[in-house]
Amino acid sequence: MSSLRVALVQLKGQPTKKECIANAAAQVRLAKDKGARLIILPECFNSPYSTAEFAHHAEEIPSGVTSQALAKLAGDLGIYLVGGTYPEREGTKLYNTCPVFGPKGELLCRYRKMHLFDMDIPGQCTFRESDALTAGDQLATFTIGTLKIGLGICYDKRFPELTACYRQLGCDMMIFPSAFDPYTGPLHWDLLGRSRALDNQMFVALVSPARDPTTEYVAYGYSLLCDPWGRVLCRAKESQETIIQDIDLKVCEQIKRQIPILKQKRIDIYQLFTKK
């Protein structure tokens, strides 16, 4: 496999979970019609992004209604579907979870947000996911042919060590379903996406909900896909939109050969290791 068609589906929130799922399914079908094989949804695509709402909307994965719908969609269309994120309930705990469904409708893996979004910029953006959620503690990967893909969620991309751990596992692509806000978005969104791509020489996809100024938490939009050179290959605007891009997987080997930083790390002096 030398090329992969990827779709980043930037979704507008809908009044009910049922309508969110229906809207997502319609956009996924359109992306599949355009030949996409890997289709990615945004963070918290089926509920309001609010600590007060997570418990109400949470479901078990994969038995809940959203997972069932996404699994069927992936199986019917024969695609790899990164199900954005939605609140997951396990026992008494809630997580912000990204499940991935394969072309047979199987759950390939799930990633639970590891770095919870607790931020306080007075007058601009204050959010405390840890009031409602438990942090995950496992990395999660899946493969499409020879391409190994790692998962993170939004705030996770601020922690370079996480993506570097995925690099060490052999990932050539990172996917971050995300929902930055209109204050940090213009400052950090591109920079973080491009930095994680460049310093790990991998493709990086950031997929946001569409901007909707009427919601309590306003998402930034501007979903984008970077290549291992740190270039932005494609970018959405603020409204609901799907961007589709062919990625050339030969670029991964090429840049590793031409700028061999991954081999040149001074592991005699410093080293990164995962504890779990």
Ligand SMILES: O=C(O)CCC(=O)C(=O)O
């Ligand atoms: O890091 C940021 O600026 C925003 C993070 C965020 O919105 C999230 O983790 O959902």
